[in-house]
Amino acid sequence: MSASGPHVRFRMRIHHEGSIAIGPGKIALLEAVRLQGSISGAARHLNMSYRRAWMLIDELNRTLASPATHAEMGGQRGGGCVLTPVGEQIIALYRGIEETAYAACASQIDAMDQLLKR
């Protein structure tokens, strides 16, 4: 596939007890927390409200056997937030699954691509 041609996106979601436990939005948020060092910074980075970012992180952590983030001292919105080893593992697994899926399906994706108008 050329860069200007069609492109393929896989989106993986893990459903757990009726809601989405892990999906592209939560993974992007974890990556933003890692980059920014806080939930407020991550929320700004993703153009999301602090409230929504906090809620998503909280929801994720309550779904996990062990939390993905760790709040650092310094009070409410001011305090930092870092990823735990579990948080790092979730990002690595999620991005790894995407890569594996693309690689495994390359020839089928190419065949689908051939059916599109040039």
Add this chain to the structure above:
Amino acid sequence: MSASGPHVRFRMRIHHEGSIAIGPGKIALLEAVRLQGSISGAARHLNMSYRRAWMLIDELNRTLASPATHAEMGGQRGGGCVLTPVGEQIIALYRGIEETAYAACASQIDAMDQLLKR
């Protein structure tokens, strides 16, 4: 993974010239057309308006080098609609890609699953 535990969904979308050329909605619609033998039947089956179903099929066909469906004689809404060999091929490729992706990622998905609360 147990049947009652978390379940994983891959969703593939092929973007082409700024819009989604092929995605889960259009594939489900093609499958419904195959089952029902008409766009109106497919629309009812999917609880979708005839207008929307027709528009999605039209959009899909205009993206493809060769159309996925063929209208049978009998006038407007009354007429039947059958899949062309290209339509069958698109469904087979799409569902095949999903299966390949799940199979290739099984151990990584399992590792992710282990991180969720029981």
